[in-house]
Amino acid sequence: VGEFERALRELAGFGALSPKDVADLAKKFDKDGDGTVSLVEFMEYLGKDITEMLEQKLRRVLVKAEERGAYIKDIFDEFDKDKGGSISLEEMEQVLGKLNVFNNVSEEEVRKFLQKLDKDKSGSIEFD
CATH class of the missing domain: 1.10.238.10 (EF-hand)
Incomplete structure (x- = not known):
């Protein structure tokens, strides 16, 4: 969650997330369940191809x-x-x-x- 949390905090609007919120988002973004959020998974969540x-x-x-x-x-x-x-x-x-x-x-x-x-x-x- 470390890199993912830092990335979210650097994006506008995500600065006030609690560690639990970050963990919940990571689970939501992690489509293949491998415990990491790939660039592809993140882009798909954002609706970008x-x-x-x-x-x-x-x-x-x-x-x-x-x-x-x-x-x-x-x-x-x-x-x-x-x-x-x-x-x-x-x-x-x-x-x-x-x-x-x-x-x-x-x-x-x-x-x-x-x-x-x-x-x-x-x-x-x-x-x-």
Whole structure:
């Protein structure tokens, strides 16, 4: 509860919570019952889709990469092994992992995010 309590107290409106209130909230947020409140669980409770947050983070990472001279198409082409214009969801997961986009995110949420990127449900992501 320590980190969770500190996080709640730093958010506006949660400063006056008793330790019991914090424990009750932690139980409410802890959907899988593992005794911790993951970022995914917290975001779900707040009504935010973690994939939205990941998209925003990916955009920020790619903007920074371009500012440093690394262009998105070049990064994509590096992982497009057969040069067919697409990379598999597994390869995309590796790319984003190397860019540190998925820190503190469950594998399930990563899969949801990648499936959202796969617009045509082909199992791969095209550069377009």
